[in-house]
Amino acid sequence: MSSIVKGDPILEIADLAVEVQGRRILDGVNLAVRAGEVHAIMGPNGAGKSTLSQLLAGRSGYEVKRGTVRYLGEDLLALPAEERARRGLFLGFQYPVEIPGVNNVYLLKAALNAQRRQHGLPEVDAFDFLGLVRDKMRLMQMDESFLSRGVNEGFSGGEKKRNEILQMLVLEPTLAILDETDSGLDIDALKVVASGVNSLRRDDRAVVLVTHYQRLLDHVVPDRVHVLVGGRILKSGDRNLALELERRGYDWVRHEASAA
Amino acid sequence: MATKPQDLDSLVGQTYRHGFVTDIDSDTVPPGIDEDVIRLISAKKGEPAFLLDWRLKSLRHWQTMREPHWAHVRYPPIDYQAISYYSAPKASSDGPKSLADVDPKLLATYDRLGVPLHERARLAGVAVDAVFDSVSVATTFKARLAEAGVIFCPFSDAVREHPALVEQYLGSVVPPTDNFFAALNSAVFTDGSFVYLPKGVRCPMELSTYFRINAAKTGQFERTLIIADEGSHVSYLEGCTAPMRDENQLHAAVVELVALADANIKYSTVQNWYPGDEHGVGGIYNFVTKRGECRGANSRISWTQVETGSAITWKYPSCVLIGDNSVGEFYSVAVANHYQQADTGTKMVHVGRNTRSTIVSKGISAGHAQNSYRGLVKVLASAEGARNYTQCDSLLMSDRCGAHTFPYIEVKNPTATVEHEATTSKIGEDQLFYCLQRGLSQEDAVNMIVSGFCKSVFKELPMEFAVEAQNLLAVSLEGAVG
Numbered sequence: 164m165s166s167i168v169k170g171d172p173i174l175e176i177a178d179l180a181v182e183v184q185g186r187r188i189l190d191g192v193n194l195a196v197r198a199g200e201v202h203a204i205m206g207p208n209g210a211g212k213s214t215l216s217q218l219l220a221g222r223s224g225y226e227v228k229r230g231t232v233r234y235l236g237e238d239l240l241a242l243p244a245e246e247r248a249r250r251g252l253f254l255g256f257q258y259p260v261e262i263p264g265v266n267n268v269y270l271l272k273a274a275l276n277a278q279r280r281q282h283g284l285p286e287v288d289a290f291d292f293l294g295l296v297r298d299k300m301r302l303m304q305m306d307e308s309f310l311s312r313g314v315n316e317g318f319s320g321g322e323k324k325r326n327e328i329l330q331m332l333v334l335e336p337t338l339a340i341l342d343e344t345d346s347g348l349d350i351d352a353l354k355v356v357a358s359g360v361n362s363l364r365r366d367d368r369a370v371v372l373v374t375h376y377q378r379l380l381d382h383v384v385p386d387r388v389h390v391l392v393g394g395r396i397l398k399s400g401d402r403n404l405a406l407e408l409e410r411r412g413y414d415w416v417r418h419e420a421s422a423a
Numbered sequence: 424m425a426t427k428p429q430d431l432d433s434l435v436g437q438t439y440r441h442g443f444v445t446d447i448d449s450d451t452v453p454p455g456i457d458e459d460v461i462r463l464i465s466a467k468k469g470e471p472a473f474l475l476d477w478r479l480k481s482l483r484h485w486q487t488m489r490e491p492h493w494a495h496v497r498y499p500p501i502d503y504q505a506i507s508y509y510s511a512p513k514a515s516s517d518g519p520k521s522l523a524d525v526d527p528k529l530l531a532t533y534d535r536l537g538v539p540l541h542e543r544a545r546l547a548g549v550a551v552d553a554v555f556d557s558v559s560v561a562t563t564f565k566a567r568l569a570e571a572g573v574i575f576c577p578f579s580d581a582v583r584e585h586p587a588l589v590e591q592y593l594g595s596v597v598p599p600t601d602n603f604f605a606a607l608n609s610a611v612f613t614d615g616s617f618v619y620l621p622k623g624v625r626c627p628m629e630l631s632t633y634f635r636i637n638a639a640k641t642g643q644f645e646r647t648l649i650i651a652d653e654g655s656h657v658s659y660l661e662g663c664t665a666p667m668r669d670e671n672q673l674h675a676a677v678v679e680l681v682a683l684a685d686a687n688i689k690y691s692t693v694q695n696w697y698p699g700d701e702h703g704v705g706g707i708y709n710f711v712t713k714r715g716e717c718r719g720a721n722s723r724i725s726w727t728q729v730e731t732g733s734a735i736t737w738k739y740p741s742c743v744l745i746g747d748n749s750v751g752e753f754y755s756v757a758v759a760n761h762y763q764q765a766d767t768g769t770k771m772v773h774v775g776r777n778t779r780s781t782i783v784s785k786g787i788s789a790g791h792a793q794n795s796y797r798g799l800v801k802v803l804a805s806a807e808g809a810r811n812y813t814q815c816d817s818l819l820m821s822d823r824c825g826a827h828t829f830p831y832i833e834v835k836n837p838t839a840t841v842e843h844e845a846t847t848s849k850i851g852e853d854q855l856f857y858c859l860q861r862g863l864s865q866e867d868a869v870n871m872i873v874s875g876f877c878k879s880v881f882k883e884l885p886m887e888f889a890v891e892a893q894n895l896l897a898v899s900l901e902g903a904v905g
Contacts, residue, residue, distance in 0.1 A: 220860050248862035256860075260853040264875030270861065273871070277862035313875065330861065 169199040169366040173338050179230035181218055188214045190394035199366040203380055203405060204373045206391035207413045212373045213257060216342040220254035221247050234338065249281035251337030255327040255344045262314035268296060270314050271333055278334060299332040302362060304355050320347040328359040339363060340371045345379035357382030377405040390416045452509040458482060461610055464509050468579050473590055481599035481609030488603045494766035495795040495827055496735050498708065506642045506673055508611040571627050574619040578646055581617035588619055592650055596679035596716050604675040604710040608644045612677065615645035620655035629885055631660045642673040651686035653719060658689040658885055671734060675710045684719025684746060691884055693892050696732035703762025706734025713740035717749035725752040726769065727883045729892040731899040734763060739797065741770035744778035751780040754880040758899050759792030768798035773806035782813040785877050788824035789900055795827040802839040809839040817847040818876050820900065870897045
């Protein structure tokens with residue numbers, strides 16, 4: 164993991180076409196994410212943003228019709244979901260599920276240990292682990308009571324999103340894909356989440372933010388912005404593209420692409 | 424694509440770990456049941472006349488009864504004349520005097536089952552009575568318990584050594600006429616455990632019985648009787664296993680609990696009878712009557728059960744709350760996988776004033792299994808201020824299994840408070856994917872989710888058995904999501 168240096172390819176998607184129950188959702192996506200970069204993928208509802216995130220994380224029910232996805236040089240699609248996670252691919256869920264009766268800390272510790280086993284490291288000591296979690300909780304301004312609660316059980320929308328970022332900070336993924344982590348957050352919570360994401364930024368890691376709105380990008384400044392419309396990335400640019408999308412919407416991108 | 428779900432069905436069918444047969448000479452009565460068989464059993468056990476009479480009366484009553492079919496289970500007719508009603512390991516016909524007299528093969532069997540029969544038991548702080556087919560093999564820690572005044576022994580010993588107690592309490596909670604299977608048990612029961620706690624005694628250790636059916640074509644009909652005198656406390660655990668056999672085996676036990684004033688009985692069961700194979704062949708038919716009476720004021724009876732085995736389960740551990748302020752509790756996890764069928768639940772009968780009952784039932788269905796909760800909450804006119812809370816949750820793990828709930832509520836007193844909550848959910852694909860995405864294996868994810876679902880029941884189990892129950896659950900459900 165630590166052998167990754169800035170600029171190394173982390174994620175390479177080439178001509179990816181995906182169907183769900185016979186319906187074409189992604190239709191020739193190309194994307195390259197390198198170590199040290201933060202990418203934002205923006206687009207209207209139904210553009211295929213969540214499909215892309217879930218597919219990359221290994222959810223079943225998607226049929227890949229063509230194209231390839233490489234993660235750290237390997238065929239990502241050949242790996243089962245848990246294997247991807249253990250190799251440092253993290254998905255921050257748009258709608259984190261509740262798992263009643265399963266303690267937050269218990270799940271998080273199991274997750275960290277699964278990853279450590281992958282790297283031939285000993286399981287984390289409970290005492291050290293709790294220290295680590297408490298540090299990250301402070302950063303995410305989370306209440307101590309979180310430790311004794313069930314996974315997302317009875318959490319507000321904002322708490323669930325913070326919990327996702329907390330998990331990300333504990334697991335320190337090589338590639339974090341955050342699926343609309345900003346939606347449903349008030350401005351204070353948004354800042355907390357953004358500072359969590361920023362604290363993860365490092366030369367040997369990459370982040371892909373999937374979002375509708377550019378307001379998150381005020382706080383987490385992306386290196387690249389992509390516009391996903393109708394299952395394709397129609398336009399890419401720097402952060403100014405996000406501002407332009409905010410002003411003008413998505414239609415002009417569509418028109419520009421069809422004119423080309 | 425590469426991330427297609429694993430072939431989950433292929434993962435189903437974890438082998439039953441307790442499915443070995445012990446090669447031991449058994450003294451087995453030929454199949455069939457009539458008065459001569461009853462006399463033979465009674466004679467083999469050297470029983471007093473009152474017990475033989477009681478058995479014969481039970482048999483005659485049983486012969487007038489018909490097998491009940493109201494439960495939500497289906498099975499081919501049982502030929503009661505094809506079953507052998509008595510099977511004992513031969514060497515023990517004189518009765519083992521100590522552990523040293525017990526056939527080493529039997530001890531090895533219990534070793535494989537993980538029953539702490541030897542000194543390990545002391546470490547575990549558990550006194551064990553092991554019932555192999557029809558007879559009790561060894562009861563550990565008799566002496567230490569005797570010091571405290573606690574009687575914990577095989578039922579047959581109790582008949583010999585404490586006939587007055589047996590005569591007073593036997594059938595006083597579950598009379599032979601209670602139901603078809605209780606009547607059969609009363610006629611043919613061969614052994615079981617007997618516990619008596621004198622006034623004010625807190626039992627110094629957990630008491631435990633392990634039941635095992637070994638011989639082919641035998642039924643097991645044990646009888647357990649626990650009497651907690653005024654102010655006494657006891658925690659009792661039973662565990663059950665059986666070898667894998669293609670034919671079905673009948674288990675029809677009766678458990679009676681009596682709690683006098685201020686007494687407290689906690690009865691926990693981890694039931695792992697052979698459930699049959701993945702095609703529904705073989706397995707134990709488990710028709711069990713368990714009932715406790717809170718006879719005295721402020722007494723408490725608590726049933727906790729983790730049921731993972733048996734092809735058919737028909738079982739309703741119940742509480743009759745007679746004493747004022749008495750408390751009845753039922754905590755249950757019932758797992759049914761493959762073609763298992765479970766119809767289980769409880770009855771809480773409120774008689775005394777301010778009696779309280781709590782029912783927490785967690786049903787888990789996988790494969791083609793059918794899992795039913797059947798419960799009765801009955802508040803009599805005398806039960807001023809009675810309260811009941813029922814929570815009944817079902818978890819479905821496949822598209823082919825079923826969960827059913829049959830709650831009955833009868834309230835005859837207007838001051839009673841009765842609450843019933845029920846949920847049914849399918850194990851979430853979202854929950855599973857969430858755990859996988861955090862790096863957990865499919866099995867670990869399922870175990871974690873199911874354990875979370877069962878948490879409120881597991882926490883009622885004695886600590887050392889909670890872990891065992893959790894492991895058992897993991898084995899029973901390995902790869903069961905589909």
